[in-house]
Amino acid sequence: MENKNMTMFDLLIETHIGLKRQGPGSPEMTMRALSFVDNLNEESYIADLGCGTGGQTMVIAQNTIGHIIGVDMIPNFIDIFNQNVKQLHLENRVTGIVGSVEELPFKKEELDLIWSEGVIDGIGFEKAVTYWNGFLKKGGYLAVTCPSWLTDECPSEVEKFWVDAGSGLDSIENNISILQNTGYRFISSFTLSEECWIQNYFAPREAAEKSLLEKYSGNQMVEAYIEGDRREVELYTKYKQYYGYVFYIGKKI
Numbered sequence: 001m002e003n004k005n006m007t008m009f010d011l012l013i014e015t016h017i018g019l020k021r022q023g024p025g026s027p028e029m030t031m032r033a034l035s036f037v038d039n040l041n042e043e044s045y046i047a048d049l050g051c052g053t054g055g056q057t058m059v060i061a062q063n064t065i066g067h068i069i070g071v072d073m074i075p076n077f078i079d080i081f082n083q084n085v086k087q088l089h090l091e092n093r094v095t096g097i098v099g100s101v102e103e104l105p106f107k108k109e110e111l112d113l114i115w116s117e118g119v120i121d122g123i124g125f126e127k128a129v130t131y132w133n134g135f136l137k138k139g140g141y142l143a144v145t146c147p148s149w150l151t152d153e154c155p156s157e158v159e160k161f162w163v164d165a166g167s168g169l170d171s172i173e174n175n176i177s178i179l180q181n182t183g184y185r186f187i188s189s190f191t192l193s194e195e196c197w198i199q200n201y202f203a204p205r206e207a208a209e210k211s212l213l214e215k216y217s218g219n220q221m222v223e224a225y226i227e228g229d230r231r232e233v234e235l236y237t238k239y240k241q242y243y244g245y246v247f248y249i250g251k252k253i
Contacts, residue, residue, distance in 0.1 A: 008221070008225055011221070011225045013074055015209055015229075016053075017053065019055075019201075019205060020053075021052070021055040021204075022118065023052075023118030023145075024192055024200065024201045025056060025196050026193070026200050027056075027059045029196060030059045030060065031059065034064070036143070037113055037143065039139070040064050040065070040113065041065065043067075044066030044112040045111050046060065046067065046068045046113040046114075046115060047111050048071070048115045049071050050071070050072055051071060051072050051077070052077050053081050054096065057115075058084055058094075061090050061093070066113075068093065069095055070095070070097070071104070072096065074098075077096075082095065101116070102128075106135045108135060109134070109135065109140075110137070111140055112137055112141070114144075116132075117145045121147055121168065124168050129179060129184070130183075138253070140251070142249070142252070143250075144248050145245045145246065145247050145248075146175060146245065146246060146248065147162070147243060148171060148175060148191075149169060149172070152171075158238075161235055175248060176189060179248060179250045184250030184251060185251045186248075190246065191246050196245065197236055205229065206233075212226065
């Protein structure tokens with residue numbers, strides 16, 4: 001990457017491309033959500049939307065027998081996704097493609113399960129679950145993670161941070177209601193653990209950003225980008241009792 005052509009989006013990619021996960025989560029939380037999904041078989045079709053490099057996708061693949069397509073808009077992530085598929089010898093039923101989660105390449109009512117960890121908030125919870133519903137078979141499942149308020153109190157400092165980031169942060173109750181009003185039967189929800197944020201995401205991201213600071217020493221854009229991420233960590237540490245990532249599982253009616 002040439003310094004003169006660098007963008008914040010380039011920095012986001014370079015920071016996350018070497019991480020096992022591109023957001024908060026864990027194999028244990030993925031497995032817990034997967035435990036609510038039944039009736040999958042070798043003919044089932046699963047889509048992981050905003051799959052990143054496939055950390056959670058590989059967990060799903062190793063614990064199901066269906067066909068899985070990972071979709072992500074970042075080609076670099078998909079390249080690594082498909083490398084991971086080959087390393088695990090899953091080429092016969094798992095593949096990653098470059099695409100938009102807002103313009104899916106699937107047929108209507110083609111999918112048995114739509115999975116998405118950490119992406120839906122950037123689209124809008126209601127907009128995404130409404131659109132994705134059309135690609136699920138009747139009785140198909142939706143499993144997504146979305147940052148959500150855990151309490152009725154919403155501290156203004158952290159609320160402003162999320163609004164500035166383009167988030168539509170809402171309560172768990174409201175998101176469940178949205179699911180129920182957009183063609184799903186609510187199955188379950190649960191909050192991701194602190195470990196999913198700190199150990200599994202913030203710590204490896206911080207190590208990657210330390211390398212960026214050394215690589216682009218003195219670059220003000222890099223310093224500003226990393227300062228924004230540090231602010232995110234600071235706010236989570238201070239206000240983690242008020243918000244967190246929540247898994248939502250629904251079944252198409």
